[in-house]
Amino acid sequence: MKRLTIYSLLLAIVAAACTERVDLTLDETYTRLVVDGGISNDTGSCQVVLTKTADYFYNEPAPRVVNASVNLNDGFGSYQLHETEPGISGIYETDSSFYGIIGETYTLDIVLAQPIDQTTNYTSSCKMMDVARLDSIQVVYQTDWGPEGIWEIRVFAQEPGNEVNYYMFHYYRNDTLMTDSIWKIAISDDKYINGSYINGLTAIYINNENPWESFTPGDKVTVKMSGITKEYYDFIYQVQLSGFNIPFFTGPPANVQGNISNGGIGFFSAYSNIWASTIVR
Secondary structure, three states, X not given: OOOOEOHHHHOOOOOOOOOOOOOOXXXXXXXXXXXXXXXXXXXXXXXXXXXXXXXXXXXXXXXXXXXXXXXXXXXXXXXXXXXXXXXXXXXXXXXXXXXXXXXXXXXXXXXXXXXXXXXXXXXXXXXXXXXXXXXXXXXXXXXXXXXXXXXXXXXXXXXXXXXXXEEXXXXXXXXXXXXOOOOOOEEEEOOOOOOOEEEEEEEEEEEOOOOOOOOOXXXXXXXXXXXXXXXXXXXXXXXXXXXXXXXXXXXXXXXXXXXXXOOOEEEEEEEEEEEEEEEOO
């Protein structure tokens, strides 16, 4: 868990991802499908957003891919995702009672109404991994770290110890998601504590210089700890280190390895969640 940190500290990490980094050619004629979505073990809609890549200097919202046929298969049955605003949104969802099961592999099948680069069919598969048992969290303010101090969110959890596990951390302040972009997500592996009890290890660091994300006494802080695949861990890590302004591309740079077939970019993920909350004192 040496690499347990948020994106602002990731640039200091010396270890590179195992995928070789290559230069990205900004070819304005090469349009790609971008897939962004996932499924969890929490009850609620599975959502997939389909867009197209935009030119580097195309400073407009991502072009949405509408009227696609999107289905999710768990090996036992197929579930259709419906566009929330048909022909407009490019956002596809299951019904609100849907949830995933740990250990199952989920396959996303996409058929476009109009081809992108002469391709209409795309697939992606991801296994839903287990997650550690999260007992509690603790929020600690370090007054002498940096000019204005640093907040730490520490986790107390039992590691399963069956294999190397990979984790993703989101946090909420007063029920508002603060890690609302891939840049802010914290990730970790358990290579050095596999099977041990996680006794107050820091999962997230928050700079008190930024008032929009710091805490005050009485704030409710909630952590969502997710078990993810190594492939998704590597994907997040590469995007956070890429240095590209993702809104320009409406998806990760092409040199970041996702799990979408036929030249599509992005990632369809499956992950298990566990939650814990505390009040800032």
